[in-house]
Amino acid sequence: EPEVTQTPSHQVTQMGQEVILRCVPISNHLYFYWYRQILGQKVEFLVSFYNNEISEKSEIFDDQFSVERPDGSNFTLKIRSTKLEDSAMYFCASRAGSWGYTFGSGTRLTVV
Amino acid sequence: AQKITQTQPGMFVQEKEAVTLDCTYDTSDPSYGLFWYKQPSSGEMIFLIYQGSYDQQNATEGRYSLNFQKARKSANLVISASQLGDSAMYFCAMREGRGTSYDKVIFGPGTSLSVIP
16 A cells, blocks of 8 residues: 655754754655654644645744645655744645545654 | 534543543534545554535444434534544544635644553
8 A cells, every 4th residue: 555654763962953854655656744743742734735835834844844745745744943842743745636645654852 | 612522632441341422523614525534643644434515324334333413513423332442532524615726624722542451
C-alpha cells in the first residue's frame, strides 16, 4: 500500500537553528499538509499546499515557517529559527481526491 | 469553539470486551467526513475508519465500527473484542471543505484507551 514517507524520524536541533523536515507524499496525490502535535496535546493543522502554493495556513504557521515542493516529489517544512516551543511531532499528509488522506509516521523534533 | 469533542480523556476496558469511544462534532458544512485514528506510544498516526456525511450506512472495518448519528452530530467508535494491542490514544477527526482547496482535517483532543488483561 502506498505510504507517505517522512525523514528523519527524530531530529534534535539547537534553539535558533534552522531545520528542514522532509516528506515524500504518495506520487499521484495533489494536496499536501503539515500538522503538529505538541507532546500530550492534540494534533493541530499548520498548512495546506496545492498547485505549488499555500491554500490555507493556521495562526501557528507564522513567518518562521515555510513550505516548499522543490522537485515534484518532496514536500518540505522549514523552521527558520527554532524555539523550544517548536518541539513536537510533525506529521505530513497527502490527499488525492475526494477523501484519500494518508498521514506519514511523523518526525519528532526536539529543540534543545 | 471546539469543533470536535471527545469527552472521555481516559478509558479502561477488559480484554475481549467491546468499548465505545465518544465523539461529537460541529459543522455547518453539508459535505464532511469523519475519521478515527489510533496513535500508539510510538507516535505514528494509524487510520482506522472513515464515514462520509452522505453515507447511508455506518462504516465498518474489521473490529472497528463507527456509530454515525448525523442528527445528533455524533460519530462514536466501537471496538469489538478488545485486544491488548488496542491500548493507545484514539483521535476523532473531521474533514471540512471536502473536495475544495480548503479541505483539511481537524482533530479532537483524543481518548486514551487502556486494555486490561
